[in-house]
Amino acid sequence: xxxxxxxxxxxPFAGFLVLILAGSRLPRIVVAVLxxxxxxxxxxxxxxxxxxxxxxxLVKTSFTxxxxxxxxxxxxxxxxSFCLDSLSLLMVLVVTVVxxxxxxxxxxxxxxxxxxxxxxxxxxxxxxxxxxxxxxxNLMLLYLGWEGVGLCSYLLIGFWYKDPVNARAAMKAFVxxxxxxxxxxxxxxxxxxxxxxLEIHELMVRAVRDWPVGSVMATVAAALLLCGALGKSAxxxxxxxxxxxxxxxxPVSALIHAATMVTAGVYLIARTHELFALAxxxxxxxxxxxxxxxxxxxxxxxxxxxxxxVLAYSTISQIGYMFLALGVGAWxxxxxxxxxxxxxxxxxxxxxGAIIMSTHHEQNMFxxxxxxxxxxxxxxxxxxxxxxxxxxxxxxxxxxxxxxxLWYAWSSEKGSVWLWLGGVAGALLTSIYTFRMxxxxxxxxxxxxxxxxxxxxxxxxxxxxxxxxxxxxxxxxPHTLGDVRLFSGYLGAVLPPVPIPPGQASLEGIxxxxxxxxxxxxxxxxxxxxxxxxxxxxxxxxxxxGRALHRLWLEGCGFDWLYQxxxxxxxxxxxxxxxxxxxxxxxQLAAFLAEGLHQGLSATQTGRTRxxxxxxxxxxxxxxxxxxxx
Numbered sequence: 001x002x003x004x005x006x007x008x009x010x011x012p013f014a015g016f017l018v019l020i021l022a023g024s025r026l027p028r029i030v031v032a033v034l035x036x037x038x039x040x041x042x043x044x045x046x047x048x049x050x051x052x053x054x055x056x057x058l059v060k061t062s063f064t065x066x067x068x069x070x071x072x073x074x075x076x077x078x079x080x081s082f083c084l085d086s087l088s089l090l091m092v093l094v095v096t097v098v099x100x101x102x103x104x105x106x107x108x109x110x111x112x113x114x115x116x117x118x119x120x121x122x123x124x125x126x127x128x129x130x131x132x133x134x135x136x137x138n139l140m141l142l143y144l145g146w147e148g149v150g151l152c153s154y155l156l157i158g159f160w161y162k163d164p165v166n167a168r169a170a171m172k173a174f175v176x177x178x179x180x181x182x183x184x185x186x187x188x189x190x191x192x193x194x195x196x197x198l199e200i201h202e203l204m205v206r207a208v209r210d211w212p213v214g215s216v217m218a219t220v221a222a223a224l225l226l227c228g229a230l231g232k233s234a235x236x237x238x239x240x241x242x243x244x245x246x247x248x249x250x251p252v253s254a255l256i257h258a259a260t261m262v263t264a265g266v267y268l269i270a271r272t273h274e275l276f277a278l279a280x281x282x283x284x285x286x287x288x289x290x291x292x293x294x295x296x297x298x299x300x301x302x303x304x305x306x307x308x309x310v311l312a313y314s315t316i317s318q319i320g321y322m323f324l325a326l327g328v329g330a331w332x333x334x335x336x337x338x339x340x341x342x343x344x345x346x347x348x349x350x351x352x353g354a355i356i357m358s359t360h361h362e363q364n365m366f367x368x369x370x371x372x373x374x375x376x377x378x379x380x381x382x383x384x385x386x387x388x389x390x391x392x393x394x395x396x397x398x399x400x401x402x403x404x405x406l407w408y409a410w411s412s413e414k415g416s417v418w419l420w421l422g423g424v425a426g427a428l429l430t431s432i433y434t435f436r437m438x439x440x441x442x443x444x445x446x447x448x449x450x451x452x453x454x455x456x457x458x459x460x461x462x463x464x465x466x467x468x469x470x471x472x473x474x475x476x477x478p479h480t481l482g483d484v485r486l487f488s489g490y491l492g493a494v495l496p497p498v499p500i501p502p503g504q505a506s507l508e509g510i511x512x513x514x515x516x517x518x519x520x521x522x523x524x525x526x527x528x529x530x531x532x533x534x535x536x537x538x539x540x541x542x543x544x545x546g547r548a549l550h551r552l553w554l555e556g557c558g559f560d561w562l563y564q565x566x567x568x569x570x571x572x573x574x575x576x577x578x579x580x581x582x583x584x585x586x587x588q589l590a591a592f593l594a595e596g597l598h599q600g601l602s603a604t605q606t607g608r609t610r611x612x613x614x615x616x617x618x619x620x621x622x623x624x625x626x627x628x629x630x
Contacts, residue, residue, distance in 0.1 A: 001052050004045065005065045005082050008092060009131035011042040016124040023117025035120025036103035039127055043096035050089050054490075061085055061493040062201075064137055078198060081137035087494045090335060091134035091267055094342045095260050099127045101461035105350050106251040108457035109357060113249075119159065123255065126152035130260050134267060139188055139198040142268075146184070146232070149261045150177050156256060157248040169247040176241035180231020187224025194221070204274040213278050222279035225272060226286065229265030233319050236293045240559045242316055243300075246308040250353030253308060258315050258345040263338050266322045270331050270495065277329070283414065287327020291422035294320030296557050298429030302436070303553035306363050307352050310437055313556075314389065315345060317426060321405050324423060328415040330408035331495035332488040336476055337401040339487075343472060344388035344398055347465035351382035354454040354462065355441065362448050365437060370446030377459050379442050384466040386438050388473075390431040390523060393516030394481075397473025402427060403515045404476065410511055411504040420511075424518055431522020432529075439531040480509035 015038030023031055053063065062085035069079045084092075103123060110119050129148025136142035158170030192198050194217055195206040211218040229235070234242040245257050256262070269276055269286065276283045294317040301313035318341050325334035356363055358375055372379040388398035406427070410420040454462075476487040488497065529537040540546045552558055604615070 002049050002056075002063055002084070003065065005049060005063070005084055005135070006067050007045050008042050008049070008096065009082075009128050009135065011038045011045065012124040012131070013128040014038060016121050016128060019117050019121035019124065023121055026117065028111070028116055031117045031120055032107040035124055036100065036107055038124060039096060039103050040100045042127070042131070043093075043100045046089075046092045046096045049084070050093060053084060053089060066137075070141070076192070078138050078140040080141060082135040083137040083200070084135065085494050086491050087267075087270065087335065088134050090339060090491070092131060094339055095127060095130050095134065098342050098346050098465075099123075099130075099255060099260070101464060102251050102255045102346060102350065105254075105353070105458050105461040106249075108455050109251055109353055110249060115159070119249070122152055122155045122159070123252070126156065126256060126261070130264075133264060136200075138200060139191070139203070142200075142271075143185065143188060146228070146264065146268075147181065149256070149264065150174065150181065150232070153177070153245070153256055153261060156252040157245045159248050159252065163247075166247040169241075169244040173241040173245050176238050177231040180228045180238055183224045183227025184229075184231075187221050187228070190217075190221050190224060200271060204272065207275050207278060211278050214280060215278065218275060218278035219282055222272075222276050222282040223285075225268060225275070226282055229268050230289070231265075232268075233262050233265030233323070234316050235265070235319065235323055236289055236296065237559065239293060239297070239316050240556060240563065243309050243312040243556060246306070246312050250308065250349060250356060253311070254346045254349035254353070257312065258342070258349050260342070262315060262319060263322070263342070266319065266326065266334055266338055269323075269326050270335055273326075273331050273495065276326070280414075283327055283329070285327070287324050287409075287414070287419055290320045290323025290325075290327055291419055291426070292320075293317065293323065294426040295422060295429070298426050298433065299553045300556045301433040302429065303550050305366055307355065307365050307368075307437065307441070308349075308363060310365070310433060311345070311348055311352060314348075314430070314433070317430065318345065318389075321402060321423065321426070324409055324419060325405045328408050328412040328419065328498075329496075330405065330412060330498045332491045333401070333404040333408055333498070335491060335495070336487050337405055340388065340397045340401040340469070340473055343465050344385040344469040347381060347385035347462060347469055348389065350458070350462055350465070351378055351385060354378045354458055355382075358450045358452055358454065359448045360451045365440040367447050368441045369444040369448070370442070371450070372442040374446070374450045375453065377462065378454065381462040381466040382442070383438060384469050386434045388469040390434040391427060391515065391519045392523070393519055395470065397469055397471065399516070399519065400473035400476060400478075403478065403512050406515050407478065407508055407511055408498050411500050411507065412498050413501060424514065427515060427518050428522045431519050432526045435523045435526035436530045439526060443531055478508055478512055479505070480512060 015034050018034055019026075019031060023034075026034075062083055064081055064083045066079050066081040069077055071078060103120070106119070106123065110116060113119060126149060129145045129152055131145070133142055133145030133149060136145060154170045154174040157173050158167050160166050161170070188198060191203060191207075195203055195210065197203050197206065207218065207221075231238045242257060242262065246253055248256075276286070297313045297317035297320060301310050301317065304310045304313060318337070322334045322337050322341075325331070325337065352363075354375065355368070355371065355378060358378070359368065359371075362368060384396075388396040390396075391399040391402045393399050406420060406423045409415045409423050410417065475484065477484040541550050555561060604611075
């Protein structure tokens, strides 16, 4: 079965080809079956291969399947090879299983859209590109998938392209991520030029062999790869595209901008962790950027009124936690939080979609309220996702994944008390803005009528993801709560464990209690400020300092404002001044000559036969004369 590894990306790609070529002529039920079914079959194949990979003694730490040689040029022969190990299998299972649930949800959510087939074609192409990215055996093929998900992100953010706002959001996402991707491709050139290969395993072996820790080449290469990770994963300073990306359909946000694509940067760093370990300065920067991002995004989420923008900033913040874990060397903890985040954040986005559809496209949380009785299934499933996001202690998966990151931020050799404090502050912000969202939408006075309730195709994915959000975290527990290490043990063949200095282990229980207390305190503060006594928050926001902070946080801490004035406005101004530069003269001359020749030739087209006969005769005489003379 494992020899059929290539089927995992091939099935959704086949669905894409059929839908893009013939989808407009197919009934909607056939489009839905092709779109969701191809991803569902891919998930089944992935699960079967995963079972064989884990249980078979014949398969060691990895399995590689070469499909064909992509190109061959002077010793450079990148192949289309798919590599399966514990890390790529984790990514594949998340992409296919969560992707199938979101496709199933979309069957009903997008049922009234005129471009039904185009939507599923783009979604299938995205799943294909993401699977190529995570299964790639070499960085060249990984980069193909990397750019593929970028293209699909552009297409899906701007899916309703007739609205200029959506088109601008798609363009912004494309440009912002291209900035990071430029650094990444330069990094690939540097790696190949220095080490002579882009095959990932061999590349890491040569890097460890040829580059000492802290070497200039390792630092530059790691920094360039980090540029790509920052852009794709929406981390400072390239995070501003993600909140605007909420212009696309809500299931798109769940799949691309919560569960898979924005975590591609996390996967890239984890996959090349040996290189980052050789560049301690860059790895430390990863941790610092992660903490700064999770705090900036947490404050920004506190001020948003749009439900999807709250979730967008929450995504940026939670990926910041993953970067924090990567920066302190807690590779498995980062991937653990990635998996749990995929479950609860997809659930929250799909729950948001059910709310928006039920209330006739209302996204302002302050215009909602009292929906827990009108949408009971949506309420309970959304509450499960919110509790996991807020890391409600002991009973949610999010508590165990976030607690692991905070523990390693303190105890790791590369951690520090400042990184831990930043993570704890972010956890408090997360609890507050998460349950602010819950209390405003589901409690209090009902302000919006429910026009339509979600059907089975939308509710089933919500229920499945709610269960995963609650129970999936119990596969990795701290030693104070059972010391279960199934997840880190599973990834142990690919990602090394975190070295803990002597004497630190005794603090794990105390730090876990602090993390649990912070989560509960945040929920209580949200209840007090936004449900019990909202006048406190209103009075604080009405002060001069409160209004200034609210505006700053509402605008994402001013990054868009800064970029507009430092980059966009000067560039546009220079372009306008230089509109008629000398370069245009050459093109204008070519256009002038072409127009003159056209006018000269068109003057000969008189429609009079005798003129044509004279022309033929004169031309014949000229040709005969040239032949005789020459």
